[in-house]
Amino acid sequence: MTRLYAFLAAVVAATALGATWIATRGGDGDDRFAQCRAGQIAGGAETIGGPFELVNAKGQTVTDKDVITEPSLLYFGYTFCPDVCPLDTSRNAEAVDLLEDRGQRVTPVFISIDPDRDTPEVVGDFAANLHERMIGLTGSPEQVKAASQAYKTYYRAQDKSDEYYLVDHSTFSYLVLPEHGFVEFFRRDETAEQMADRIGCFLDAM
Numbered sequence: 001m002t003r004l005y006a007f008l009a010a011v012v013a014a015t016a017l018g019a020t021w022i023a024t025r026g027g028d029g030d031d032r033f034a035q036c037r038a039g040q041i042a043g044g045a046e047t048i049g050g051p052f053e054l055v056n057a058k059g060q061t062v063t064d065k066d067v068i069t070e071p072s073l074l075y076f077g078y079t080f081c082p083d084v085c086p087l088d089t090s091r092n093a094e095a096v097d098l099l100e101d102r103g104q105r106v107t108p109v110f111i112s113i114d115p116d117r118d119t120p121e122v123v124g125d126f127a128a129n130l131h132e133r134m135i136g137l138t139g140s141p142e143q144v145k146a147a148s149q150a151y152k153t154y155y156r157a158q159d160k161s162d163e164y165y166l167v168d169h170s171t172f173s174y175l176v177l178p179e180h181g182f183v184e185f186f187r188r189d190e191t192a193e194q195m196a197d198r199i200g201c202f203l204d205a206m
Contacts, residue, residue, distance in 0.1 A: 036201035049182030057124025078114035094192035
């Protein structure tokens, strides 16, 4: 039943994100990244992404301007996640390394959607174990919710009376550029190589 809920949550999140994506696209041909996008979509994506305020591994309050100082790959998950999050974030780290080998620098960012357990120290250790440049972020429930809503993600914690409770959540990764904001998302079935190729296209077009 838990897997069913998680699957349905992912479908709902994907549908909502896809609808928002299409709704915010235009066909005026002014999209400088059009050749890089996976779908036949042009225009902007102004309603996805935006300002956030969270807490970093040092316990410092930071904003999106502090975090996204270069092309960044954002992922919303939680450190107690038994399988999906470690696989997705490891793949993201691999994509970042592939890009670095090609002379293109991207910062991987992990944003927790489980602030009750994911303290600054916990997310910091989790991120550091995945990639030396990965930024781990957490925050108050209100801060986390606001960041999640900005990126149209979904999450719902199961029964918290169990200390090992799971959190159902969407599993998209988001490419965000400092001067352009959110430009693309990646599903979890995409490989590190596929992500690196598409991200590289965006970076070349900047």
